[in-house]
Structure formats: structure tokens, C-alpha cells
Amino acid sequence: MARQFCVILILLAWSSCLAAAERPNILFAVSDDQSFPHASAYGYAAISTPGFDRVAKSGVLFNNAFTPAPGCSPMRAAFLTGRHIWQIEHAGTHASSFPRKYEVYQDRLEAAGYFIGHTGKGWSPGNFKVSGWTRNPAGPAFSSKTLKAPEGIRNTDYAANFADFLKQRPEGKPFSFWFGGSEPHRSFKKGIGIENGLDPKKVVVPSFLPDTPEIRSDLLDYCFEIQWFDQHLVRMLDQLEEIGELDNTIVIVTSDNGMAFPRAKANVYEYGIHMPLAVSWPKSVPGGRTVDDVVNLIDVTATIYEATSVEPPSATPIAGRSLVNVLTSKQDRLVDVTRDATYSGRERHSSSRFNSLGYPQRCIRTQQYLYIHNFRPERWPAGTPQKFDSVRFAEGGDFVGKLGPMHGGYHDIDACPTLTFLIENRDDPILGPFLNLSVDRRPAEELFDIQKDPGCLKDLAADPKFADVRTKLRSRLLSYLKQTNDPRVVDADAGDIFETYPRYSGLRWFPTPDWATGNPGRVPGQPWLEQKRPKAK
8 A cells, every 4th residue: 555655656756847848938038118119021132030039930929019118127027926016016116126015927927836037137227136136026037148249239148148047047947038139228339230231221210210320220229229139139049959948939029119209218108119029939838929919028927827827816816818719729810808908107217307207107908099198297208308508507406507508408318319310400490399298288188090090199088079988998997997996096185195106316406597596507396387486585
């Protein structure tokens, strides 16, 4: 009897080991600031992305994937936790901390027997140590291998670090690896795209930017950096194929938020939230399919949990819906008719206003429409303009003189040749309005027909013909935000909690006049163009 019992235990242990060995690996590849449709699998002729295309061909190419936030730090926290940015407190804002109570999928996979790690950019920017983390929430770092990189590009040899990770993996363990490229984040080497043979004639300039040689060249530099990221992905796929593990690896390729151009990144417009996404798992997912279902990247987090048979957190439940049913289907285009809308939002991005105030937004995106709610329309969406003579201060804060006329301060837009071009041409009757599109104040509600207007230029929110659409989408958005306990709608005053979280990156000081003395100086409170002149005492 004892012998039979021992045999049963051995068989159970063997069965358990076999099941563990058959669990899929995870390779999550996330670029930094890349919009849909900038990959050759989508037919964008100015770029070549054989790695992304390979994943799309062997798996599923998503046409309607959206980020939970149009900024890197909050998006990465949302993806790691599977929760919306308004559900993760400090981690939902840019360059803040990451409360330890929000469990991440990498830790839970590790606890379930997975070997985990990351290379390049994990959760960043922000301070995870202040919250009690002993390592980046994306997992242990594998970033020691470097190579000679072109100007403006990170010298981390991502693929070589992935090879190191695979060598260190204990035998028989499935893995989950995070490949976080720093490309195509600004800055780019100016002209690097044309230098490397990319064709400016093949560029499709978004409708919210002027079609000029300067803009086309900047877009090509962006394309070159996407290709750099993709080259490392190609090498990683080859490594997996060489060791015979590509078939049982779920490869996910996407980006964190939209391209670092005016009116894209840090905005919930289409080019800020619409992401490239390709997912392959040759062993279980029929390949060569294109899907139009509206999905969110936190749905991918839920997919990882289901596919690996790892239980998601119970204390802080995930908000995403697994895509396993979509991936394993043999259908093209619309697979799950219930996936007809998704949600995104932003709070603080860069340090663009006094006291690091943000520009809170929430949106709902359906197959046809994008409805946006701006909670603080009195603020400047791209950061406070500085349209008058700037002033200069010594280290201690004393006024030391004027710098002369300037026009800037739009720090929610990454510094770039395109922004400089728009500022320099702000008085041009044709080019000037393009700057206004990116920096002028916006109404509390915006509505766009994305099928006709992907550049989000024609706001339909005040058009009586679309009153019913606006009302229905507003109701659906606010209902979902209440359901998911968004402080911005649960309690109007509670929403300002996002503006109180400490941030762990440099703060900009905005020089403003001292109303009392008439002399330039720093004035606490709201920025120059957002504060009211105090009444005389």
C-alpha cells in the first residue's frame, strides 16, 4: 500500500512538472512613444518592421488597440497591474511612486514558478524604492550588455541581454521577459532617417501637422528609431526559434503611448492612445489574422493571467478582460461583438504648470467615435505658455535680468524640431494654426468621428446633429468611471488627490511678474496666464 502511494505521488509530481513545462513563455516587447499605424504590417510604407510583421503574420494583428494612458509611466503601471490609471493612485500619474499594494503580473508569475526579468526601460520614470520595492516592478534587470548605437539611441544591447536571461533560466522553468526599448523616445539625431535611406516621399503626415520637408524629416527620424527597436525584436525571435521555444511563447509587441509629436503623446486624441499591437502564440493561436475588436492593453495583462493559468490578484482586482477567446478564435475582423468600446485617461504628464498641476482627461473610444471629457478646461493642455519676456534667476532665486522675448513653455510636448518649427512659424497664416491645434485651450467636451477624422480636427461636441451621440457617450463614460471608482467622478473634490502625489523628477519653475511690486519674480500658485490678478488691498 505504501509502495502504491509512493508511485501515485511520483506520478502526480511528474504530471505537475510536465504541466509547468508546457505553460507558455511570455515575451512582452514595448517600444517607447510609437503610434498606430507606424509599422509595415499596417501598410505604412515609410518604415520596415520585419520583427513586428513576423509576429503579426504568425499570430493576430490588432487594428483597434488602445493604451490605458498616453504617457509612459502611468501606462506601464497600468499594464503591470491590469488596472486603469485612476485605480492605482500615485502610479497613475507621471514620475511619481508605485504603491506596493498593487500587485504586478511579473511578481505573480514568479511566485507561480516562472523565471522573470526585464531589459531596457521597465516601469519608469518614477521612484519605486520609496514605496518598498527592492527592484523594478518589471522584474530583475538584465541590461549589462551594450553596443555602439547611433546618436540619440540608447546603447543597451537588448537582444544580447535577452540571451543572457535565457542562459540564466533554470532548466524546465517557463519565463516571462519584459523588453522595454527606449526608442522611439526623444531625442532623435536630426536627419538620421534620411541619412539611412528612408524616403521622405513615403511619409504620411498626420492632418494635425503641416506637410513640410522639416516635418517629414522629423517623422523619418522617428521611423528610424522604431526600426532600431524592431531589429532587436528580430534577434530575440531568432533566439527563441533556435532553442525551439518560439511555438510555445506568447509574443506581445506594442507601445506604451503615442508618438512624441505635438497633439499626439500626452493627449487622449487618436495619435496619443491608438497603439500598434501584434500577438502570436503559434502553439495555440491561429495565425495570419487581423482583428478589429476594440481592445485595451490592460486586456493583454488579463490575457497573460489566463494563458499561464496564474490567478490574478484578489485584493486589487484587474480591470482588463482576457483576449484568449479572441486569440484562439479562427475568425477575422470582428470576433467578440461585446468589445465595442474602451477607456483611457491622463492626469499629470511633464512638469508643465505651477505646483506640477496636471491636465486631467478621460475618454471613451468606440469603433467610430472618440469622446473626451476635459476636467480642467481652464488650464493649458500642453503646458502654460510663456509668451512674454522671460526672466532669469540665480541659483538662490534672485532676479538677475531678462533673457529677451520668447514663446515656449509647452512642456507636455517633448522638445523636438517639429515643435520648434511650429513656434517659429506661429505668425504664418497657413502654418500658424497648427501650433494652436496643439497648445490652445480646449472645451470641457470633445467629440470626433474617427472614421472620417483620425486627426481629431473637427470637434462635433457642439454640433446639434451629434447631440444624441455626445449624450450617450458621456453617459457611458461617466457610468464606467463611477463603476471603476474614479475619484474624478466619484467625488469632484476627491479628484484633486492626483495633484498632491509627490513626483520624483525635476520640477520647472515658471517666472511670473510680482503683481504687488511690478518687478519680475516667482509667484506661488497658478501659472501666469491661469491666475487672476489679486485685488488691491
